[in-house]
Every structure is written in C-alpha cells, then in structure tokens.
Amino acid sequence: MGKVLIIGAGGVGTVVAHKVAQNPDVFTEIVLASRTKSKCDTIAKAIDCNRIKTAQVDADNVEELVKLFNEHKPDIVINVALPYQDLTIMDACLACGVNYLDTANYEPVDEAKFEYKWQWAYQERFKDAGLTAILGCGFDPGVSGVYTAYAAKHYFKEMQYLDIVDCNAGDHGKAFATNFNPEINIREVTQKGKYYENGKWIYTEPHEIHKALTYPNIGPKESYVIYHEELESLVKNYPTLKRARFWMTFGQEYLTHLRVIQNIGMARIDPIIYNGMEIVPIQFLKAVLPNPGELGENYVGETSIGCRIKGIGKDGKEMTYYVYNNCSHHAAYLETGAQGVSYTTGVPAMIGAMMFLKGLWKKPGVFNVEEFDPDPFMEQLNKQGLPWHEVFNEDLEV
Amino acid sequence: MGKVLIIGAGGVGTVVAHKVAQNPDVFTEIVLASRTKSKCDTIAKAIDCNRIKTAQVDADNVEELVKLFNEHKPDIVINVALPYQDLTIMDACLACGVNYLDTANYEPVDEAKFEYKWQWAYQERFKDAGLTAILGCGFDPGVSGVYTAYAAKHYFKEMQYLDIVDCNAGDHGKAFATNFNPEINIREVTQKGKYYENGKWIYTEPHEIHKALTYPNIGPKESYVIYHEELESLVKNYPTLKRARFWMTFGQEYLTHLRVIQNIGMARIDPIIYNGMEIVPIQFLKAVLPNPGELGENYVGETSIGCRIKGIGKDGKEMTYYVYNNCSHHAAYLETGAQGVSYTTGVPAMIGAMMFLKGLWKKPGVFNVEEFDPDPFMEQLNKQGLPWHEVFNEDLEV
Numbered sequence: 001m002g003k004v005l006i007i008g009a010g011g012v013g014t015v016v017a018h019k020v021a022q023n024p025d026v027f028t029e030i031v032l033a034s035r036t037k038s039k040c041d042t043i044a045k046a047i048d049c050n051r052i053k054t055a056q057v058d059a060d061n062v063e064e065l066v067k068l069f070n071e072h073k074p075d076i077v078i079n080v081a082l083p084y085q086d087l088t089i090m091d092a093c094l095a096c097g098v099n100y101l102d103t104a105n106y107e108p109v110d111e112a113k114f115e116y117k118w119q120w121a122y123q124e125r126f127k128d129a130g131l132t133a134i135l136g137c138g139f140d141p142g143v144s145g146v147y148t149a150y151a152a153k154h155y156f157k158e159m160q161y162l163d164i165v166d167c168n169a170g171d172h173g174k175a176f177a178t179n180f181n182p183e184i185n186i187r188e189v190t191q192k193g194k195y196y197e198n199g200k201w202i203y204t205e206p207h208e209i210h211k212a213l214t215y216p217n218i219g220p221k222e223s224y225v226i227y228h229e230e231l232e233s234l235v236k237n238y239p240t241l242k243r244a245r246f247w248m249t250f251g252q253e254y255l256t257h258l259r260v261i262q263n264i265g266m267a268r269i270d271p272i273i274y275n276g277m278e279i280v281p282i283q284f285l286k287a288v289l290p291n292p293g294e295l296g297e298n299y300v301g302e303t304s305i306g307c308r309i310k311g312i313g314k315d316g317k318e319m320t321y322y323v324y325n326n327c328s329h330h331a332a333y334l335e336t337g338a339q340g341v342s343y344t345t346g347v348p349a350m351i352g353a354m355m356f357l358k359g360l361w362k363k364p365g366v367f368n369v370e371e372f373d374p375d376p377f378m379e380q381l382n383k384q385g386l387p388w389h390e391v392f393n394e395d396l397e398v
Numbered sequence: 399m400g401k402v403l404i405i406g407a408g409g410v411g412t413v414v415a416h417k418v419a420q421n422p423d424v425f426t427e428i429v430l431a432s433r434t435k436s437k438c439d440t441i442a443k444a445i446d447c448n449r450i451k452t453a454q455v456d457a458d459n460v461e462e463l464v465k466l467f468n469e470h471k472p473d474i475v476i477n478v479a480l481p482y483q484d485l486t487i488m489d490a491c492l493a494c495g496v497n498y499l500d501t502a503n504y505e506p507v508d509e510a511k512f513e514y515k516w517q518w519a520y521q522e523r524f525k526d527a528g529l530t531a532i533l534g535c536g537f538d539p540g541v542s543g544v545y546t547a548y549a550a551k552h553y554f555k556e557m558q559y560l561d562i563v564d565c566n567a568g569d570h571g572k573a574f575a576t577n578f579n580p581e582i583n584i585r586e587v588t589q590k591g592k593y594y595e596n597g598k599w600i601y602t603e604p605h606e607i608h609k610a611l612t613y614p615n616i617g618p619k620e621s622y623v624i625y626h627e628e629l630e631s632l633v634k635n636y637p638t639l640k641r642a643r644f645w646m647t648f649g650q651e652y653l654t655h656l657r658v659i660q661n662i663g664m665a666r667i668d669p670i671i672y673n674g675m676e677i678v679p680i681q682f683l684k685a686v687l688p689n690p691g692e693l694g695e696n697y698v699g700e701t702s703i704g705c706r707i708k709g710i711g712k713d714g715k716e717m718t719y720y721v722y723n724n725c726s727h728h729a730a731y732l733e734t735g736a737q738g739v740s741y742t743t744g745v746p747a748m749i750g751a752m753m754f755l756k757g758l759w760k761k762p763g764v765f766n767v768e769e770f771d772p773d774p775f776m777e778q779l780n781k782q783g784l785p786w787h788e789v790f791n792e793d794l795e796v
Contacts, residue, residue: 175661260658263573265686274685287672288663
C-alpha cells in the first residue's frame with residue numbers, strides 16, 4: 001500500500017521497525033533513519049536487511065530531512081525521534097508532500113512545556129497541502145485517546161469524568177533507569193502537576209496528589225496525578241468532561257532518585273559551562289544512565305494502561321467504563337528485543353500509519369487521534385499485540 | 399621569617415591566605431597561585447593586595463611549577479590544590495629546593511585510593527635535599543595527629559584505642575552540597591569502610607558500622623566508620639594501638655543523595671564519551687553542584703572534631719582522654735568569608751608552615767604531623783582560632 005520512513009532508532013524505533021515489517025501487505029517499503037546510522041543497521045539486521053533500508057539524518061536539520069525525503073519519497077513519516085524535532089520534521093513533510101505521524105508533542109528544548117499549540121499551528125498548512133498529520137499516536141498519548149473516542153462513540157451520551165491510569169509494574173533490575181529517553185522522562189515527571197476540572201486547569205506541586213489504585217493482574221500501586229499531553233486535546237474534543245486527570249505509578253525509590261537528580265542540578269535543561277563548553281546537565285545525565293533500549297533482557301512484570309470513565313450512558317443512566325491493556329515486558333522483549341514501554345508506544349505508531357495508508361485515517365490537516373474513527377484502530381490493537389479489555393459499571397477508585 | 403607560596407584558591411586556600419596574612423611576623427612574603435588567577439586576585443583583594451602577590455599555575459605541570467618557584471623563591475609551599483597534584487608539586491619542590499606542606503594525601507586521579515605510599519616514597523629524596531615535607535596538616539588529617547601525639551607525650555604510657563570523631567552539625571540551607579571539593583568528598587565518602595584492629599585492617603561495606611555519638615554542645619549524631627588517611631600513619635607511629643577508627647557524621651538526606659549519585663553513575667571516576675569528548679562524570683557533577691567556597695554566608699551550626707583515646711596512663715592506670723575543637727561556621731565566615739570545614743583545614747595548614755618557618759618542625763625528609771613536637775602547634779591552635787578542650791576519664795561511647 002505504501003512506503004514508510006521511520007525516524008528514530010531508540011527502543012520505540014526498534015518496535016516500530018519490527019511491527020511495520022510484520023505487516024508487509026500495508027508497508028510495502030520501509031526506510032529507517034536516525035542520527036546514528038549504525039543503530040539503524042543493527043535493527044535492520046535483526047529484522048530483515050533486505051526489506052529495511054537505512055539512512056543517516058540529523059532531524060534538527062530541515063535541509064537534511066528534505067534531502068532524505070526527496071531521495072526516498074515515503075508516503076508517511078513515523079517520527080519517533082526526539083520531541084524537540086517534531087517541527088523540523090513537519091516542516092520537511094510540508095516541503096516534500098509527505099504525511100506525518102508522531103508519538104509525543106513538540107517541546108522547546110530550553111523549556112519543559114507540553115502543549116500542542118506549536119503543532120496545531122500547522123493545521124492550515126497541512127490542510128492546504130492536502131497532507132495528514134496524526135499527532136500523539138503512541139500509547140499515552142495515542143491509545144488513551146482512541147479508548148476515549150471508542151467509549152464516546154459506543155457507550156456514552158455524556159462523558160463526565162476521565163482518568164487515564166498508567167501503571168508500570170515492571171522491574172528492570174537496575175538501581176535506577178528510565179523507561180524511555182531519560183531526558184524526556186525526567187522533564188515530564190518533574191514538572192508541576194496539572195489536571196482539568198470544571199473548565200479550568202488546576203495546578204499542583206509535583207506529585208502532590210496521589211493514592212493507591214488497583215491495576216488488573218497487578219494489584220494496588222501508588223499512583224500520582226501528573227500532567228500528560230493528551231489531556232489538552234481530550235478536554236477540547238470532549239467538552240462534556242467535567243474533570244480529566246492522568247495518573248502514573250512511581251515507586252518510592254524512583255521518586256527519591258528523581259528528587260536527588262533535581263537537588264544536585266542534574267535535571268537542569270539550561271546549559272552550564274564545563275571546560276569552556278556548553279553542556280546541558282540532563283543531556284549529560286542521559287549519557288551516563290542505562291540506555292532504556294537495553295533494559296529489555298532482564299525486564300520482568302507488566303504495564304497496565306487504560307481509561308477510567310464515568311458519565312451518562314447511551315441509555316441515559318449513570319455508568320462507569322474501564323478499558324485497558326496489560327503488556328508483559330518479557331513478551332515484548334522476546335518479540336522485538338525492546339521492553340514493554342517501548343512496545344506499547346511503538347505498536348500504536350505502526351497502527352496509526354497503517355490506518356493512514358489504508359485510507360481510514362486520512363484527512364488534510366493536523367489531528368489528534370481521537371478525531372479519527374477509533375473502531376479500525378481498536379480492531380488492530382487486538383491483532384498487533386496490544387489486546388484490550390473492558391469492565392463495565394465497577395467502582396473506578398479514582 | 400620567611401616567604402610562603404600557597405597553591406590553591408578554593409575555600410581552604412582562602413582561609414590559609416587570611417591566616418598567613420594575620421601573622422606577618424612569621425610570613426613576611428605571601429604568594430597565592432592557582433589555575434585561575436582571578437580567584438587569587440579576589441582573595442588577595444579581600445585581604446590586602448599590597449601584601450599578597452598572585453600568580454597563575456597549572457599544578458599538574460611540573461615545568462610550570464618550577465618556573466613559578468624559581469620566580470618567587472618561597473621557603474615553603476602550602477599545597478591546598480587537589481590531592482592529584484601532590485606529587486607534581488613535591489617534584490617541583492625537589493627541583494627548586496623548596497620545603498613542602500599539604501593537607502591531604504596523594505590520590506591517583508583514576509582510582510580512589512587513600513594511601514601514603516606514593517608520598518612516603520619521597521623520603522630519601524627530601525632527606526638528601528635537606529628539605530622538609532609535612533604531610534596531611536589540615537584538621538583531619540592534621541590536628542587529629544597532633545592531638546594524638548600530644549596525648550602520647552603527656553598522658554599515656556600506652557595508647558590502646560583511638561577513635562577520631564568528626565561531626566559537622568552545620569546547616570548550609572542547600573538541598574545538597576559538599577563541604578569541600580565535591581569530587582574529592584564523594585570519592586572519599588563512597589569508598590568501602592576500613593579500620594585497624596589487632597594488627598590488621600578490617601574492611602566493611604560503605605557506612606556499614608554506625609552509631610549515635612554525642613558531641614559537645616551538639617548532642618547525639620549518627621556517626622559512621624569510614625576510612626580516613628591519618629589512620630595509616632598513626633597505627634604505624636603508635637604501634638601500641640590495638641584499634642584505630644575514624645567516625646564521621648552524615649545526615650540521612652546526605653547519604654540518600656550520595657547513594658543516588660552513585661546509582662545514576664554520576665560518582666564514576668572513569669571517563670564516558672559525551673559528544674565525542676571524554677568527560678569524567680564526577681568532575682562534571684562538581685561543575686553543577688554548589689561551590690563549597692560559597693556556602694559560608696548562610697551556614698549555621700558548628701563542627702566538632704576530636705580524638706577519643708583509651709589506654710594506660712603515665713601512672714599505670716587505665717584512662718580515657720577526649721580532646722576536641724568546636725568551630726562555628728558563622729564565626730569562620732565572618733573572619734575569612736569561608737565556612738567551618740574550610741576554616742578547620744586552612745588554619746592548621748598555616749600553623750604547620752609557621753612551625754616550619756620558626757624552625758620547630760624542620761627536619762629533612764617526609765613526615766606526618768605526629769612525628770613532630772605537638773606542644774608549640776597545640777599552643778598556636780588556641781591562639782589562631784581553633785581552641786581545644788580536654789575531657790578526662792569519661793565514658794567515650796565508642
């Protein structure tokens with residue numbers, strides 16, 4: 001059906017490459033590019049060298065991207081590089097007439113801001129160019145939005161309370177490691193808390209609101225209200241929501257490590273001068289911490305991510321709905337060589353691109369996932385390794 | 399009486415410069431040198447520009463040191479630079495006929511080893527050159543050895559048990575900061591524990607042995623057995639010792655920070671490759687952490703460092719002896735602009751140089767402080783800001 005260009009060769013890029021290769025009827029040609037071509041070559045070799053082409057590209061550089069796009073002429077780019085690079089890649093897409101999909105919203109490198117405004121500002125340009133941009137198509141954001149859209153389409157007359165609950169009950173056996181790019185992870189987790197209630201955003205101290213929530217097949221885990229980017233588009237697209245929150249589990253040790261990393265200044269995103277050079281502490285820390293792409297081998301336990309929704313059902317009665325997926329780190333590793341957090345992000349990115357190439361999620365402009373039909377995506381989740389489960393009218397705890 | 403060259407312009411160098419300037423009858427000429435001359439100029443300006451000359455020198459570079467020594471022709475060098483630089487400075491002293499004093503033993507930069515062997519190996523060369531080298535003349539090592547020598551000289555027929563107890567009950571108001579060079583501090587504190595008993599060195603896990611000890615004017619503080627370099631020379635010079643240990647207080651938060659710093663790899667002393675450059679994580683961390691030299695302004699509370707000794711007194715009866723100094727961070731700051739840990743290190747360094755220039759601690763060779771007469775040094779401690787107190791035959795707790 002079409003040619004895909006994947007940018008990014010970390011854990012998520014590894015999973016995306018595996019999954020697109022598993023669907024050759026949809027992805028007829030595959031190119032994998034990153035700053036370090038050897039990483040792409042290693043991934044391609046582990047899958048199928050004959051089917052995956054590799055390339056070097058600096059995704060901060062629009063000119064290099066344009067050259068790459070013109071050389072390979074992909075139908076769609078799956079951007080699993082750094083969030084700082086979303087805009088340069090979108091610029092290159094516009095310049096070359098290529099469709100776009102990513103898994104995390106743009107962040108300015110010098111400010112930990114999680115807002116869609118920069119990417120939404122591309123709406124008219126993508127529309128005018130007749131190109132589709134699908135934003136935030138990993139698990140959360142991504143599947144969390146598709147779950148919500150599915151609930152709205154099939155069950156609710158009026159969704160009132162949305163709680164996205166994200167539990168990682170895995171154990172990688174390291175004293176400290178982040179599950180994805182440590183720089184992005186620490187920026188996200190150390191920010192102030194924020195949630196939506198009665199038309200307003202409520203701000204909290206980092207990790208101020210927390211309680212134990214029970215996750216299927218896992219049990220109770222202390223969960224913390226943090227801001228997560230899909231809240232911004234979901235409260236816009238579902239204006240009946242009275243409250244929308246995002247909960248994530250953290251162990252005490254993880255939080256202690258984060259607190260110390262901040263205290264000692266290693267979470268700083270502004271450069272310091274070291275031996276006459278500008279170095280950003282958090283970027284240096286990233287180079288010292290374990291590579292999240294290499295946590296897979298000894299990773300045990302599973303993730304559980306879902307949406308807990310309360311509101312008025314199609315029948316006019318109050319109802320609750322919980323839809324979730326549990327993903328085993330070890331199973332993810334056996335299939336792709338990457339752990340569950342990379343897997344749950346990479347599989348939906350592939351499905352999103354599949355939706356586009358099949359013409360099911362294709363409309364000119366810039367869209368969040370909940371603005372498309374959730375049904376074919378939900379169907380693929382079951383087929384592609386992220387099966388989901390539904391629970392109706394039980395206590396949601398939140 | 400003589401000309402002194404101070405190498406090092408951190409917190410300790412600041413204190414040494416102040417204290418030598420306060421004793422113009424002994425130190426007739428003063429030169430202050432460091433890698434960054436502007437730091438020396440700032441210190442000189444705060445004291446007396448007319449009396450303190452400043453110079454730039456890379457103390458890793460023997461040639462540069464020799465040039466500096468030949469230009470200024472000091473009688474003695476007070477080395478308060480980095481412990482890695484002890485040997486280059488000693489080499490330059492031998493080349494130029496300059497006497498030597500330091501406050502911390504040589505460490506190889508790529509290995510956190512605290513041993514005198516490298517410096518003791520200079521014994522014959524200093525002896526043949528007719529030059530004096532005084533090793534470890536800060537507070538601990540330094541005053542701890544002088545206290546021990548004083549106890550041996552005046553009170554004990556046989557010293558059997560020595561516990562050096564080092565409490566910092568100060569509060570600098572920062573979430574985390576080290577009291578001296580963070581690189582050296584973290585290397586020292588994160589090493590395995592080690593103490594001497596019945597002729598052997600006993601090794602422990604880091605911070606394995608700990609108990610609350612009560613410090614004068616402070617109260618009980620959890621104290622940890624760590625290895626400290628003066629133990630090596632003291633058990634050699636006082637062979638009657640059945641046991642010798644070093645205790646240091648740490649707060650839980652400090653230990654948590656240290657543990658995390660190790661877990662995340664930022665205590666590593668081997669270089670990693672970052673953007674194609676070799677960078678040692680602990681050296682980068684040093685650049686991010688607060689500068690210990692600038693902790694003084696808001697530092698409250700005091701230090702208490704002393705020796706608790708048990709054995710047979712001159713009268714043949716069992717006795718205990720505790721000799722200690724308490725030092726106020728704020729008083730140290732008001733006098734010198736530096737906090738108490740720098741003060742307690744810098745004052746004894748000045749006194750050691752004074753002992754040499756007065757001819758009281760002058761003999762060709764390489765010596766630890768306990769190998770000299772403690773009495774004139776003890777007298778100066780009382781005059782120069784570090785008064786000591788004695789307690790006889792009370793429970794030592796240790």
